[in-house]
Amino acid sequence: MDLSKPTVRSYYMEFLRCAACSQNFEYENPLYHPITLPKCGHTMCKQCINIMGGQKECPQDQVSFGNTPIDQLPTNYPFLMMIYRSSEGQCRSYMEFDDQKKSYFSDIEKGFGEISLVIMQIINNKKYQSILSRSTIRTMFSLLHSQYINNEGFLIFIQAARNLGENVCIDFILHYQSLQELKNNLESALGLQQGQFPEPAIEEKILKLIILLIKCSGISSEQHLMYSVTQLVQRKDQKNIQPSVEYIVRLLLDVPCFEIEQVGESSSMQLKPAFQKYESLRRVYDSKIIEMAMQCGFYMPPEQWSLLLYGYTTNESIIDPIIDKLLTKTSFQTAIQQYKKIVLLSGAAQSQDLNDLMKHFQFLSNDNLAIDASGASVLTSTLDMLKRVVSILNKLKK
Numbered sequence: 001m002d003l004s005k006p007t008v009r010s011y012y013m014e015f016l017r018c019a020a021c022s023q024n025f026e027y028e029n030p031l032y033h034p035i036t037l038p039k040c041g042h043t044m045c046k047q048c049i050n051i052m053g054g055q056k057e058c059p060q061d062q063v064s065f066g067n068t069p070i071d072q073l074p075t076n077y078p079f080l081m082m083i084y085r086s087s088e089g090q091c092r093s094y095m096e097f098d099d100q101k102k103s104y105f106s107d108i109e110k111g112f113g114e115i116s117l118v119i120m121q122i123i124n125n126k127k128y129q130s131i132l133s134r135s136t137i138r139t140m141f142s143l144l145h146s147q148y149i150n151n152e153g154f155l156i157f158i159q160a161a162r163n164l165g166e167n168v169c170i171d172f173i174l175h176y177q178s179l180q181e182l183k184n185n186l187e188s189a190l191g192l193q194q195g196q197f198p199e200p201a202i203e204e205k206i207l208k209l210i211i212l213l214i215k216c217s218g219i220s221s222e223q224h225l226m227y228s229v230t231q232l233v234q235r236k237d238q239k240n241i242q243p244s245v246e247y248i249v250r251l252l253l254d255v256p257c258f259e260i261e262q263v264g265e266s267s268s269m270q271l272k273p274a275f276q277k278y279e280s281l282r283r284v285y286d287s288k289i290i291e292m293a294m295q296c297g298f299y300m301p302p303e304q305w306s307l308l309l310y311g312y313t314t315n316e317s318i319i320d321p322i323i324d325k326l327l328t329k330t331s332f333q334t335a336i337q338q339y340k341k342i343v344l345l346s347g348a349a350q351s352q353d354l355n356d357l358m359k360h361f362q363f364l365s366n367d368n369l370a371i372d373a374s375g376a377s378v379l380t381s382t383l384d385m386l387k388r389v390v391s392i393l394n395k396l397k398k
């Protein structure tokens with residue numbers, strides 16, 4: 001793999017390091033071989049694993065990995081293959097497996113190895129990365145992080161394969177849809193009139209006023225809140241601000257962010273303790289809007305959300321984790337419906353490849369995938385999906 005291109009390199013290098021000491025994994029030095037913890041999927045170097053000794057929790061996230069003796073976890077070979085083209089030699093833990101486990105392990109290793117070769121093509125190509133999102137690239141690595149030799153690893157692997165399918169599906173929707181059309185439709189999906197989606201500066205002002213008024217002037221009800229905020233914003237702004245205020249307050253009510261305190265005859269409206277600071281209220285507001293949009297099948301890249309909500313594209317680091325969290329089984333179904341509508345009906349070239357891709361999405365979106373399908377079939381489908389993605393990306397003019 002060509003590690004010399006700095007632009008490509010920075011993109012994924014964080015995934016090829018030990019999660020504990022940040023040392024790059026090394027093939028030649030067994031102390032820096034990657035070992036993946038069974039439950040959380042963090043991958044660390046052999047040296048850090050040795051230092052952990054009898055610990056039962058991951059030092060990164062305190063997730064317990066149960067009774068698996070930590071010194072018996074095998075080297076994560078697919079990871080080594082990401083770093084070095086020729087993989088030879090065998091780790092000691094592997095040698096200790098019985099024959100059945102050895103053959104099972106080598107099947108998986110082969111499948112993962114092939115997947116990692118396709119992923120290598122993707123992360124070394126800038127054109128591909130302009131279409132596949134960071135989130136998709138991250139999911140590819142979590143797929144390889146699932147040390148799939150026991151049932152826990154299997155479930156993590158299934159989840160990662162499904163997430164990858166959904167991410168790829170959304171990437172293609174994003175590539176084929178018209179952003180302007182999307183923005184126009186977004187307002188009606190959110191229950192707003194054309195042009196009513198509040199400007200970023202107004203959004204910020206309204207949210208800050210909500211916090212201030214509730215804290216300092218005693219608000220008795222949502223109507224009282226809407227009225228007071230509107231009065232204060234309207235004073236400086238001539239534009240009719242009322243629909244925007246109502247929209248924002250309703251959205252926060254829906255979360256719900258407020259609680260009503262009853263004091264004798266009168267009631268007072270409070271923000272729940274978790275939402276009393278602007279940053280936390282802002283976070284929940286952002287994720288509510290994105291959630292509502294995604295439920296209606298509206299997908300935008302993180303930098304576009306950042307532009308819409310903040311007025312600049314650089315807040316994608318805030319938006320990224322919100323979108324990641326919202327990806328679920330049900331949203332995968334919505335995404336597939338959008339994929340049919342936007343991608344397959346667009347008359348795009350490579351319709352055969354795009355059609356085949358959808359079959360993989362349908363397979364991976366199955367609610368009972370872990371029960372209905374074998375690990376081998378999920379592995380095959382994931383590999384075939386990735387190969388098809390590369391083939392489509394290759395043919396796209398850019």
Ligand SMILES: [Zn+2]
Binds near residue numbers: 037041058059061
């Ligand atoms: Zn962990």
Ligand SMILES: [Zn+2]
Binds near residue numbers: 018019020021044047
């Ligand atoms: Zn380490």
